[in-house]
Amino acid sequence: MPQVRVAALAEVPPGRMLLAAAEQRKIVVYNCGGAIYASENGCPHLGAALSEGVLIGTEVTCPWHHWSFDVATGECTSNPLAPKPLTVFPAAMRDGDVWVELP
Numbered sequence: 001m002p003q004v005r006v007a008a009l010a011e012v013p014p015g016r017m018l019l020a021a022a023e024q025r026k027i028v029v030y031n032c033g034g035a036i037y038a039s040e041n042g043c044p045h046l047g048a049a050l051s052e053g054v055l056i057g058t059e060v061t062c063p064w065h066h067w068s069f070d071v072a073t074g075e076c077t078s079n080p081l082a083p084k085p086l087t088v089f090p091a092a093m094r095d096g097d098v099w100v101e102l103p
């Protein structure tokens with residue numbers, strides 16, 4: 001799978017997230033205490049922008065109905081009946097940039 005540069009690491013300080021674009025997708029990059037993760041921007045429930053949600057630790061909470069997702073695994077941590085997980089992508093730091101592996 002191709003790796004795509006999506007942001008400079010300096011744009012995503014620890015505890016923050018950043019909306020980026022790559023390969024015609026909206027991707028959210030998360031810096032969780034120095035560990036980098038990435039996901040689709042659209043919430044798997046009804047499509048709200050997770051980049052407008054709240055990030056605490058490795059958990060992002062959707063701004064619309066407050067479902068929470070583990071950005072490391074995509075698992076919904078607030079609703080055991082959630083029909084599908086958040087789509088997450090492998091992410092890496094290299095040469096001061098954030099790279100994401102897209103399908």
Ligand code: FES
Nearest residue numbers: 043045046062065
């Ligand atoms: S759209 Fe995200 S929880 Fe409903």
